Amino acid sequence: MKKKLYRSTQNRMLGGVLGGLADYTGIDASLLRILAVVGFILGVGSLGLIYLIWIFIVPNEGDVYR
Structure with a gap:
């Protein structure tokens, strides 16, 4: 079975x-x-921007077909 990435409800x-x-x-x-909060506090790249992009x-x- 193939795993699929989705946003959890x-x-x-x-x-x-x-x-x-x-x-x-x-x-x-x-x-x-x-890890995400620590990365955001330490200023690792643009984690916040990546998170926002992933939301969209x-x-x-x-919505994911299984």
Whole structure:
């Protein structure tokens, strides 16, 4: 079965991007959120911009065909 990246509707804080990424990778969503906040605070690239782009590009969980 092929994995698909989507924005989570159940495990969501803001846009559901990290919740969907956690489901896709198998990493805990809380850990991804902590890493994202730390990266944002430390000024790693343009993490905020990437997150906003992913909100518009990655489909919602219900929109993904399984």
